[in-house]
Amino acid sequence: MENPSTIETEVTIVVVPRERFSYTQESLESIYEHTEYPFNLIYVDGGSPSHIKDYLAAQAIEKQFQLIRTESYLCPNHARNMGLRQVNTKYVVFMDNDVVVTSGWLDKLVECAEETGATVVSPLVCQGLPIHTEVHCAGGESGIVVETKDNTPRRKIIEKIYKQGRKVADVSPGLKRLKTGLAEFHCMIVRTEIFQKIGLLDEGLLNTKEHVDLCIQVVENGGEIYLEPDSVVTYVPGPPLExxxxxxxxxxxxxxxxxxxxxxxxxxxxxxxxxxxxxxxxxxxxxxxxxxxxxxxxxxxxxxxxxxxxxxxxxxxxxxxxxxxxxxxxxxxxQTRVSLTSTETVNSSIPSNQLS
Incomplete structure (x- = not known):
């Protein structure tokens, strides 16, 4: 494909560490092999071991993407915000570093967002090996419900994932693009303009329920979330771990x-x-x-x-x-945290813009 730094793009993919580094190469190669739609790539490398660090540095030069490196580990929303601050495109795709994609995945996400006006679009997210065979998330529900018990109001969280653990072959005939209530950070596309309303992602959510928090904020600010099942990706968790x-x-x-x-x-x-x-x-x-x-x-x-x-x-x-x-x-x-500019190394191959 064409060098993404030389053409006008509407999408920036921000890849961040999820829970391990040993699937880095498979994930990155999948993006470049199966993504026809033009994109910028920002890769946030939070403290990977030396062989992964060297691999990413070489790939950033070869493929001309922006690499942000820290020597310490990062919680996911911290890493996402580091990438998000550099985004100046209409859309940002958040993706974990253990995700592989299928041909046309990004085209379908953009197409859904453009045709529906959605703020967030989720692909059909699969899980495990063999890839693209078992459903992890096909949309779902999120939100806050208020109930009254013993004359006392109780605010309860809603979180439900649809069709998890089902075989893709069994459910795909019945899946269609639809409005939903949940997307996960394994992979989602988001209109960047929403962050002008809600600010950056909440770094107080260190390792869980970040996606629920974002989905609630999107809906509260008038946005909509869609599932686009014609876009298929798979996240590949351990074990084994290296x-x-x-x-x-x-x-x-x-x-x-x-x-x-x-x-x-x-x-x-x-x-x-x-x-x-x-x-x-x-x-x-x-x-x-x-x-x-x-x-x-x-x-x-x-x-x-x-x-x-x-x-x-x-x-x-x-x-x-x-x-x-x-x-x-x-x-x-x-306890000794200093400014990002002194703790991160940035290899910038594409223009960047500071999000407020």
């Missing part, structure tokens, strides 16, 4: 970050701390258990009873280690 992924994964899904995010969501929207929050609190660390601990215990050559004991021991060790890593990160990066 050894160089583990530290970032532990921080990204740390108990401290998730607890802070839930409390921020509760306070921001004046939500009642109901069963929704209690369930979330009880499940802190479930991703680490699924992705790190379970693959270890599944390999043990002993019976189920020993496996349960080993899982319990490893889970306790995980809690201690997770707390230590999170505390060390805060001491090293947040």
């Amino acid at each position: 050894s160089t992924d583990l530290h970032f994964y532990m921080l990204r899904w740390s108990d401290a970050w998730e607890l802070a995010s839930l409390q921020r969501l509760r306070d921001k929207w004046n939500l009642t701390e109901d069963e929704y929050f209690k369930r979330k609190y009880q499940r802190l660390g479930w991703r680490r258990n699924r992705t790190i601990i379970s693959p270890l215990t599944d390999k043990l050559p002993f019976g189920k009873l020993f496996g349960k004991v080993a899982t319990k021991i490893l889970s306790l060790m995980d809690k201690v280690l997770n707390n230590y890593l999170t505390s060390r990160y805060y001491k090293a990066n947040l």
Whole structure:
């Protein structure tokens, strides 16, 4: 395709770290192989290991995209805002660094936004391997509902994802473009003008429910969200993780970050701390258990009873280690946080514009 820096474009893709770095090459190559619609690319690299850092630096020169590098790990909304501040196009696509796309995916998203006037458009987001076969998100619901119990108003959050876990082959015949209530940051296209109304993304939401927060704000400001199932992408989570992924994964899904995010969501929207929050609190660390601990215990050559004991021991060790890593990160990066211009390295191959 033509060099995106030499043609007029309406779309900037901002890629940010999700939870690991080891799928970087597959994801980036997918974008360039399957995207026919002209685009700018801003890639935010938050503390990737040296081999990924070198790969991205070489690719930025070869493909002429803008690379923003920090030596510390980033929470997703912080990374997205770093990219968003550089965007001067009509649309921005937020994409995680573990997503692969299909041919025509971006054309269909832009087409939907143009024809419907949508503020946000979600593709059909799939999950796992083999790619493009199992649904992760086909739209959904988000919002705030007010109920009265014992003469006391209760503000509750709505969050529902449609068709998760279903086979694409089973549901795709019935899917069509439609107005929906939910899009996820795995991949979404957004009209950049909305940020003039709502400001930048909320960095107090460190690792969860950022998409719900954005969708609620979009609707409250008169915007609409659409699902465009003719655009298909897949996010590919671990396991397995490479050894160089583990530290970032532990921080990204740390108990401290998730607890802070839930409390921020509760306070921001004046939500009642109901069963929704209690369930979330009880499940802190479930991703680490699924992705790190379970693959270890599944390999043990002993019976189920020993496996349960080993899982319990490893889970306790995980809690201690997770707390230590999170505390060390805060001491090293947040208490001494300086301006972005002194902590990031930018390889700028396209024009940029500061968003207010």
